[in-house]
């Protein structure tokens with residue numbers, strides 16, 4: 001398993017962001033509502049940096065009939081919006097919210113001895 005240190009765990013509180021390099025790839029690390037997420041920092045559209053994107057609950061709606069939406073609300077699953085052209089990704093899974101065929105890699109964030117690390121999750125290294 002390969003891991004890279006992000007920050008002191010106590011200092012990386014809600015709203016904190018960082019960019020680390022793991023296995024040659026930039027990873028955006030975000031604390032949103034006390035949960036830490038790590039996602040490839042390169043938008044699948046045209047390479048935008050997600051670490052500069054807005055994080056928010058994903059907009060969902062109940063569809064009552066084709067073309068008609070009834071109740072719209074923001075769910076608790078956070079997403080991050082690319083600042084360049086607005087592509088939006090689920091922070092937990094990396095799946096594009098409008099096209100399930102597009103997905104960015106996501107990574108585990110773990111705490112050890114007071115520090116936060118991003119790992120590739122591969123225990124064979």
Ligand code: FES
Pocket residue numbers: 043044045046047048082083084085086087
């Ligand atoms: S580069 Fe991310 S939406 Fe275009």
